[in-house]
Amino acid sequence: xxEIIYALVLFPLLGSVIAGFLGPxxxxxxxxxxxxxxxxxxxxxxxxxxxxxxxDDGATLNFNAYTWVASCSFQFDVGFLxxxxxxxxxxxxxxxxxxxxxxxxxxMHDDPGYQxxxxxxxxxxxxxLLLVTGNNFFQLxxxxxxxxxxxxxxxxxxxxKNAATSGGLKAFLVNRVGDFGMILGMGAILTxxxxxxxxxxxxxxxxxxxxxxxxIFANTPWxxxxxxxxxxxxxxxxxxxxxxLHIWLPESMEGPTPISALIHAATMVTAGIYMVxxxxxxxxxxxxALSFILVIGATTALxxxxxxxxxxxxxxxxxxxxxxxxGYMVTALGVSAFSAGVFHLATHAAFKALxxxxxxxxxxxxxxxxxxxxxxxxxxxxxxxxxxxxxxxLSLAAIPxxxxxxxxxxxxxxxxxxxxxxxHYAYFAVVAGAFVTALYTFRAVFxxxxxxxxxxxxxxxxxxxxxxVVWLPLxxxxxxxxxxxxxxxxxxxFASDPMLGQAITVDPKYDVLKQLGTHFHGVWAMAAHSVVTxxxxxxxxxxAVAWVFYIWKPHWPAKVVKHSRWLHFILIKKYGFDxxxxxxxxxxxxxxxxxxxxxxxxxxxxxxxxNGSGRLIQSMSLYLKRMQTGYMYHYALxxxxxxxxxxxxxxxxx
Amino acid sequence: MLPIADVLIVTAIVFSLSLVGIxxxxxxxxxxxxxxxxxxxxxxxxxxxxxxxxNDTAGEVFVFFILAVAAAEAAIGLAILILIxxxxxxxxxxxxxLLKG
Numbered sequence: 001x002x003e004i005i006y007a008l009v010l011f012p013l014l015g016s017v018i019a020g021f022l023g024p025x026x027x028x029x030x031x032x033x034x035x036x037x038x039x040x041x042x043x044x045x046x047x048x049x050x051x052x053x054x055x056d057d058g059a060t061l062n063f064n065a066y067t068w069v070a071s072c073s074f075q076f077d078v079g080f081l082x083x084x085x086x087x088x089x090x091x092x093x094x095x096x097x098x099x100x101x102x103x104x105x106x107x108m109h110d111d112p113g114y115q116x117x118x119x120x121x122x123x124x125x126x127x128x129l130l131l132v133t134g135n136n137f138f139q140l141x142x143x144x145x146x147x148x149x150x151x152x153x154x155x156x157x158x159x160x161k162n163a164a165t166s167g168g169l170k171a172f173l174v175n176r177v178g179d180f181g182m183i184l185g186m187g188a189i190l191t192x193x194x195x196x197x198x199x200x201x202x203x204x205x206x207x208x209x210x211x212x213x214x215x216i217f218a219n220t221p222w223x224x225x226x227x228x229x230x231x232x233x234x235x236x237x238x239x240x241x242x243x244x245l246h247i248w249l250p251e252s253m254e255g256p257t258p259i260s261a262l263i264h265a266a267t268m269v270t271a272g273i274y275m276v277x278x279x280x281x282x283x284x285x286x287x288x289a290l291s292f293i294l295v296i297g298a299t300t301a302l303x304x305x306x307x308x309x310x311x312x313x314x315x316x317x318x319x320x321x322x323x324x325x326x327g328y329m330v331t332a333l334g335v336s337a338f339s340a341g342v343f344h345l346a347t348h349a350a351f352k353a354l355x356x357x358x359x360x361x362x363x364x365x366x367x368x369x370x371x372x373x374x375x376x377x378x379x380x381x382x383x384x385x386x387x388x389x390x391x392x393x394l395s396l397a398a399i400p401x402x403x404x405x406x407x408x409x410x411x412x413x414x415x416x417x418x419x420x421x422x423x424h425y426a427y428f429a430v431v432a433g434a435f436v437t438a439l440y441t442f443r444a445v446f447x448x449x450x451x452x453x454x455x456x457x458x459x460x461x462x463x464x465x466x467x468x469v470v471w472l473p474l475x476x477x478x479x480x481x482x483x484x485x486x487x488x489x490x491x492x493x494f495a496s497d498p499m500l501g502q503a504i505t506v507d508p509k510y511d512v513l514k515q516l517g518t519h520f521h522g523v524w525a526m527a528a529h530s531v532v533t534x535x536x537x538x539x540x541x542x543x544a545v546a547w548v549f550y551i552w553k554p555h556w557p558a559k560v561v562k563h564s565r566w567l568h569f570i571l572i573k574k575y576g577f578d579x580x581x582x583x584x585x586x587x588x589x590x591x592x593x594x595x596x597x598x599x600x601x602x603x604x605x606x607x608x609x610x611n612g613s614g615r616l617i618q619s620m621s622l623y624l625k626r627m628q629t630g631y632m633y634h635y636a637l638x639x640x641x642x643x644x645x646x647x648x649x650x651x652x653x654x
Numbered sequence: 655m656l657p658i659a660d661v662l663i664v665t666a667i668v669f670s671l672s673l674v675g676i677x678x679x680x681x682x683x684x685x686x687x688x689x690x691x692x693x694x695x696x697x698x699x700x701x702x703x704x705x706x707x708x709n710d711t712a713g714e715v716f717v718f719f720i721l722a723v724a725a726a727e728a729a730i731g732l733a734i735l736i737l738i739x740x741x742x743x744x745x746x747x748x749x750x751x752l753l754k755g
Contacts, residue, residue: 630754633686633747637677 001061005080008045008090009129011038012097016122023115031115035122036101042129043094046087053087054499060084062135062199069138074190081135081198085503088342089132089274092349093267097125099473100262103357106470107258107364117157121262124150128267132274137186137196140275144182144239147268148175154263155255167251174248178238185231192224202281202505209285229282229289233296236272240326243300247577249323253315257360260315265322265356266349273329273345277338281505284336290510291421294334298415298426301327301433303575308440310571313370314359317444321396322352324433331426332411335418336510339500343485343492344407350480351395351404357474358389361466362448367459372444377453381463386449388474393445395481397438398539400527406485408434409526410493410516412535417512434535438542446550486523494520661703669696683738683745687731694724 015038019031026034052058064079101121108117127150131143148171156168186196192212193201205225213221236242241249252264263269276283276293283289301324308320325348332341363370365382379386395404412434415427453460465471491499494517498504506513520526530536549556561568573579675689698717705713739745 628754630751631747632750632753633677633679635753640673 002063002065002080004045004049005061005082005133006065008042008049009080009126009133011041012122012129013126014038016119016126019115019122020119023119026115028114031118032101032105035118036098038122039094039098039101039125042125043091043098046090046094049082049087050091053082054084054501057497057501060502064135073194074196076138076196077136078139079135079197080133082133083503084499084501085274085278085342086132088346088500090129092346093125093128093132096262096266096349096353096477097121097128099353099476100258100357102469103261103360103473104256104258106467107360108256111256113157117154117256120150120154120157121259124154124263124268128271131271135198137189137198137201140278141182141186144235144271144275145179147263147271148172148179148239151175151252151263151268154259155252157255157259161254163251164254167248167254170251171248174245175238178235178245181231181234181238183235185228185235188224188228188231192228198278205282205285223286223288225282226286226288229279229286230292232279233272233276233289233293236275236330237296238272239275240269240272240330241300241323242272242296242327242330243303244577246300246304246323247574247581250316250319250574253313253319257315257356257363260319261353261356261360264319265352269322269326270329270345270349273326273333273341276330276333277342277500277504280336280338280503283333284505284507284510287420287510290334290336292334293330294415294418294420294426295422297327297330297332297334298422298429299327300324301331302429302436305433305436305440307571307574309436309443310568311440312372314362314372314375314444314448315356315370317372317440318352318355318359321355321437321440324437325352325396328408328411328430328433331415331430334426335414335420335423335512336506337411337414337418337493337513338504338506339493339498339513340407340410340414342500342504343488344411346488346492347395347403347407347481347485350477350484351392351402354388354392354474354477354481355396357470357477358385358392361385361470361474362389364466364470365463366455367462369455369459372447374455375448375453376451376455377449378463379449382449382465384465384471385474388471388478389449390445391478391481393441395485397441397543398434398535399438399543400530400536401486401523403481403483403485405530406489406523406526409530409533409535410489410513413516414512417515418510420510431535431538435538435542438539439546442543442546443550446546450551451554486527489523489526490520493517658703658707662700665696665699665703668699669693672696680748681746683735683747683750686747687728687735690731691724691728694720 012035015035018026018034023031053060061080061082064077066078067075068078069076101118104117104121108114111117124147127143127146129143131140131147134140134143152168152172154168155171156165158164189201190196192208192214193204195201195204209223209225212224214224214227215221216227234245238245249264249269253260255264283293304320304327305324308317308324311317311320325344329341329344329348332338332344361382362375362378362385365378365385366375369375391402395402398405398408400406400409412427412430415423415430418426455463488499493513508514549560570576672689672692675692676686679685679689698720701713701717701720705711705717735745738750742749
């Protein structure tokens with residue numbers, strides 16, 4: 001059993017190393033074969049584990065492979081925790097990763113960095129597997145940083161493009177801010193629990209939560225668990241792109257499209273969701289942290305979605321929708337519906353990967369044109385891409401009975417039932433978000449695939465469906481995008497023996513999913529019942545508005561913009577987060593650095609201390625050198641005066 | 655018997671004169687050598703004086719040594735003087751600042 005897990009985790013690394021270091025020897029075909037086989041082995045093994053552990057309800061595996069660091073009282077192991085949650089994640093990660101590998105054969109076909117690309121995505125898969133299988137915080141963090149690194153490498157994959165390198169840098173730096181919280185949280189865990197092993201931390205958690213407080217400011221004791229949870233969640237905010245650390249995700253779209261699908265939609269950005277779900281025994285002990293998560297998630301879900309409505313780059317629209325959907329997942333975590341969060345993570349991985357890969361197929365057809373204003377009417381030329389993209393869009397817009405409907409509706413209902421502080425605001429945000437989601441999604445669909453073609457004749461003459469390596473993953477992904485929700489909602493959320501098993505701990509007093517389960521009468525009843533619910537009509541309204549504005553009356557958007565210029569300005573500026581950061585952090589840091597450079601470094605240290613001591617010696621020696629006259633009688637006199645002084649001194653002493 | 659203080663005063667005066675001669679003399683290297691001899695003589699006189707008063711012959715032995723060294727020194731000093739003169743065509747002390755390096 002252990003060998004299976006080692007093989008599962010290490011095969012992508014092997015593929016990555018071979019493709020990375022032996023790229024020129026094995027050639028382009030060799031690079032994609034070796035990595036696809038590596039990830040394929042992982043996928044097959046993940047499915048086996050899924051069968052063994054989730055479907056046949058096998059025992060949870062928790063073992064340490066070897067001791068990595070042992071220092072006095074602390075011990076850091078490399079170990080694996082294979083339970084229902086991590087196996088579910090393994091299947092999602094390896095499935096999407098495998099499809100993206102295949103897709104990349106077509107998408108990266110003409111790229112000179114072909115082998116490098118495959119080495120990177122395989123390395124990413126390895127890191128992600130390490131992240132989800134780790135049985136302690138240390139390994140989680142290793143994977144966490146590993147995926148961050150590969151994300152950086154892949155965003156700036158086209159390193160000669162300025163926007164790509166700065167986008168990569170931005171992603172890396174913003175993630176550092178989150179990691180700062182993460183590291184502090186891990187340090188706090190090590191301090192108060194004395195271990196970083198998940199199982200032992202969870203075992204001690206209730207006792208620590210009940211007794212240990214910590215005063216950040218004098219005389220205000222805080223629950224240690226709250227502090228730890230919030231700090232760790234700050235890490236998740238960076239990785240899962242929650243407000244206000246969401247700013248890197250839209251920039252990450254400068255990377256190749258398969259990367260946007262794999263890393264910045266389906267897997268890496270969900271690492272934060274996974275972490276909070278994994279640590280649910282800890283989070284359940286702190287209602288303060290849950291409220292914080294809830295408010296952040298709801299804010300992200302609504303407000304980043306609104307920005308998506310004014311974007312014209314097809315990838316950016318999907319990027320903002322990713323932000324918004326991540327907000328939904330985080331909101332679910334905030335109301336203790338961890339399973340619903342993971343469920344939405346799963347369906348989102350499928351339909352968002354599909355949408356990104358579909359967008360990639362469009363971009364490929366349009367010869368790397370990403371501006372939707374220059375598209376239109378593509379449905380005729382790219383039928384497979386169109387149909388699969390439409391399935392993804394319907395799923396994203398939560399139209400029943402597509403996957404996204406089940407997961408998102410579960411979240412909305414869970415928020416509705418929750419009594420957590422902030423739940424009312426969150427309910428408003430997620431319901432309004434349903435409208436916005438449908439609006440920007442179908443805006444993208446209509447602008448890209450319907451209406452009159454707006455591209456130039458040259459591009460138009462070359463338009464055709466992408467090669468099979470590109471559309472095959474789309475078709476494969478369209479299947480879970482359509483049916484995964486209906487298949488999984490019962491076992492995942494409402495079964496008495498839930499799919500995530502014992503991995504998720506929910507305090508009975510927060511257990512909204514259980515309440516929700518009493519109203520659940522099968523998937524079809526849920527879909528049928530949705531027509532009398534608010535979110536459904538909001539979603540339909542979103543689609544309708546998109547249709548009116550982009551098909552029926554295409555000149556209306558310009559009119560609306562004209563009449564609400566300030567609103568448009570705010571949205572185009574993305575609420576000014578970037579400008580604020582630029583003004584305060586970037587320029588502030590630059591100004592401060594300039595101050596330190598000019599005043600502290602150049603004036604005080606260089607001019608004052610270094611050159612100053614030199615100058616002092618020089619001016620002193622100007623005087624001292626006059627003493628050396630070369631006249632013997634001067635020396636004689638000096639000697640005699642010296643002798644006299646010594647004599648005098650001796651006389652005075654005695 | 656001369657009082658010891660009187661003799662000491664005389665030798666101190668001789669020593670001081672020679673010192674002044676060394677420091678103030680700016681022209682003639684020979685004067686400088688003479689002053690050095692005079693200094694040694696003042697010191698010798700002191701040695702003899704103390705040897706006599708303390709009834710210790712060690713002081714008189716020192717005088718012999720010093721006289722021998724002084725003789726040698728005078729010989730070498732004059733030789734150096736001649737060489738300097740040959741070399742620089744002057745024995746003016748103010749021009750001899752070779753020790754400056």
